[in-house]
Amino acid sequence: FSPDSRWIGFFADGQLKKISTSGGLPMTLCAAPVGAGASWGANGMIVFAGTTGAGLSRVSDAGGKPEPVTQLDAQKGEFSHRWPEWLPDERAVLYTVGTTGSWDDAQIVGQSVASGERSVLVRGGTNPHYVPGYLVYSRGGAIMAVPFDAARLTATGTPVRVLDNVVQSFDGAAQLSVSRSGIAVYVAGVFESDQRTLATVDRGGAATPLAAPPRPYATPHLSPDGRRVLVTIEQAMSDLWVYEIAPGTLTQLTFDSGARFPVWSPDGQRAAFSSNKTGALNLFVIDVARPGTGERLTSSDNLQIAGSWSSDGQTLAFVEQHPTQGRNxxxxxxxxxxxxxxxxxxxxxxxxxxxxxxxxxxxxxSESGRHEVYIRLLAGSSGRQQVSNDGGTEPVWARDGRELFYREGDKMMAVRVTSSGANLQAARPLTLFDGRFAKGSIDAANYDVTPDGQRFLMVQSDQQSSGSTMFHVLTHWVASAGSTLAPPR
Structure with a gap:
């Protein structure tokens, strides 16, 4: 809500928008390819997370060009700032800092907008809110509270659990909203477990689980022969594992390396990946037959994410995020x-x-104002074509090159592709299935395609969130948590 309750802000179609509570058409304020939280201040400024893998921005509630508020510290392994909330004087903002592990391992920070000075308030939590005298936040489906001095940006005392069974999603969002007066509304439900399973899904959406044990899997990648899966297991220090489908064995490939985003080499002998063990996410390569820490390919202060290996093994495409220029x-x-x-x-x-x-x-x-999938000729600047037409992320080619798959929300899309010389034709996208499988991001796909193009390797939640459709309203809820919570003096 706007501070006067006359407007509602929201993310849609890759944009930050607002609409009057009395009705009418929505107004676009600015581009926001992947919205991850916003807070509307009485000063007429909205602070928001407009995409993953970036800092916070602010924009006038009348619309305009966003300006940066925070910047990622790549040397500390930060990959996202999200879920911001203005503090009452609107001189400082609370937000969540994503580094390694799950969102339960994230930091909650208070930052002065004028000076940029940060204070780490909580280590191990997400989605902060200010309640007069307290900082409340989410951790593992529970809401925690700690005494908080908003003027000094200091939290004191031991956090106390004040509410259980609040729906929390994989992106660190808790289904809880708090007013300035301290009244809260939330959706009750089971926390989405970080334990996930691997499954193959046919073109109609029917899933067949693999025998791999439940783990916090992410970004699976099939070997060239389709017999092995290279996958990240997310934890406090993420690592790569290899799952052999036929025997059903799971073997660790890297050790305490902070590894993620694995990519097979075309011969199936090596894997490229990103690691932030010694600073910003940089590129590494490892011989799959020789588990260890891998060999560094790059040394940069910028975040780098392995993307794809060319078929001749001579080139690796990757994403580099510059603090001011964004992702390229x-x-x-x-x-x-x-x-x-x-x-x-x-x-x-x-x-x-x-x-x-x-x-x-x-x-x-994001050149159209929202994330779309494009194909472009590798050599030269010609031959670019937009493939998706209603938003799209996570492109993956069929092994024969005749189809390109991507995801549009929960939908798996397929596009027939033909090329001749520098010319390429992409047919109209078709929906193959619509299913709630773990999503990837603008950086990397969270699925792969079997060599025959008939099945998809997907990640499923081992325990899906079971939220109710009922809103629960609380008054005086933090203060009633008990004598263990003493407000700051």
């Missing part, structure tokens, strides 16, 4: 480690995927 796509030759820009723009680009013949790259861009 670059290429590296793993043999001599030389890098070059491929797509530098003022827009957000991600998830680069080489076509099987190595002549094209599919990728995601």
């Amino acid at each position: 796509i670059r290429l590296i030759a793993p043999n001599d480690r030389s890098t070059r820009a491929w797509l530098d723009s003022t827009f957000e680009e991600g998830a680069p995927r080489f076509s099987p013949d190595g002549r094209w790259l599919a990728y995601v861009s």
Whole structure:
């Protein structure tokens, strides 16, 4: 809500919008490809997280060009600032800092907008709210509270659990809203477990679970022969594992490396990945037959995310996020480690995927004002075509190069592709199935396609959130938590 309750702000179609509570058409305020929280101040400014993998921005409630409020500290492994909330004087903002592990391992920070000075208030929590005298936040489906001095940006005492069974999603959002007076409304339900399973899904949406034990899996990638799965297991220090489908064995590949976003080499002998163990996410490579920590390919202060290996094994496409320029796509030759820009723009680009013949790259861009999937000729600046038409992320090619798959929300989409020389034709996208499988991001797909193009390797929640459709309203709820919560003096 706006402070006067006359407007409602919301994210839709890759944009931050507002609509009057008395009705009418919505108004677009600015681009916001992936909304991850916003707070509307009485000063007429909205602070918001407009995309994953970036800091916070603010924009006038009349619309306009956003300006940055926070910047990621890549050296500390930060990959996202989200779920902001203005403090009462609107000189400082609360928000969540994502680093490694799950959102239960995140930090909650208070930051002065004028000076940029930060105070870490909580280590291990997400989605903060201010209740007079207290900071409340979510952790594992419970709402915690700790005494908080908003003027000094200091939290004191031991956090206390004040509410259980609040729906919390994988992106760190809790289904809880708090008014300035301290009244709260929430949706009750089971916390979405971070334990997930791997499953193959046919083109009609029927899922068949694999025998791999439940783990916090992410970004699975099938080997060239389709017999092995390279997958991230997310934890306090994420690592890569290899799952062999036929025998059903799961073997650790990296150890305490902070590894994620794995990509098979075309010969199935090596894997490229990103690691933030020694600073910002940078590129590494490892021999799959020799588990360990891998070999560093790049050394940069910028966050880098492995994307796709060309079919000849000579080039690796990756995303690099610059603090002021945003995400762009670059290429590296793993043999001599030389890098070059491929797509530098003022827009957000991600998830680069080489076509099987190595002549094209599919990728995601925000140039239209929301995330869409594009295909572009690798050499030269011509031959670009938009593939999706109603939003799209997570492009993955079929192994024969005749289809490109992507996701539109919960839908799996397929596009027939034909090319001749520098010309490419993409048919109208078709929906294959609509299912609630774990989503990826602008950076990387959270699924893969079998070599025959008939099944999809997907990640499923082991325990889906079971939220009710009823809102629960609370008054005087924090103060009644008990004598263990003493307000700051």
